[in-house]
Amino acid sequence: MAIVADLGALQRLPRIVGYGNAADLALTGRKITAMEAKEMGLVTRVFNSKQELDAGVAKIAKEISEKSAWAVMGTKAVLLRSRDITVEQGLEHVATWNAAMLRSYDLEEAIKAFLEKRKPVFSKL
Structure with missing residues (x-):
């Protein structure tokens, strides 16, 4: 180099x-x-092979896709930002994201699904 x-x-x-x-x-x-x-x-x-890699990636993608898209986006944003800020600033960032989510359909659906012992069906972006 x-x-x-x-x-x-x-x-x-x-x-x-x-x-x-x-x-x-x-x-x-x-x-x-x-x-x-x-x-x-x-x-x-x-992974030991391309086939295992493909199957593993598909499994991970499926697991993520079953989560609330808003929660996934928020988690990703918080993780990325956490590299450059203090823990206190990170907690404030999480609080901001979560405050926005408190009135979301996805949170309501997650609670209902938990109480009804079923998988939640989250909104699409």
């Missing part, structure tokens, strides 16, 4: 994999295995 890694990689990578692993990867540029990536926290799951 003839240039310093850009696009926030050097700022974010140590938070994910720790300083030592980040330095190792950034300074050597070496390739790592899927298992190494999992051990470092770069990925959450490893």
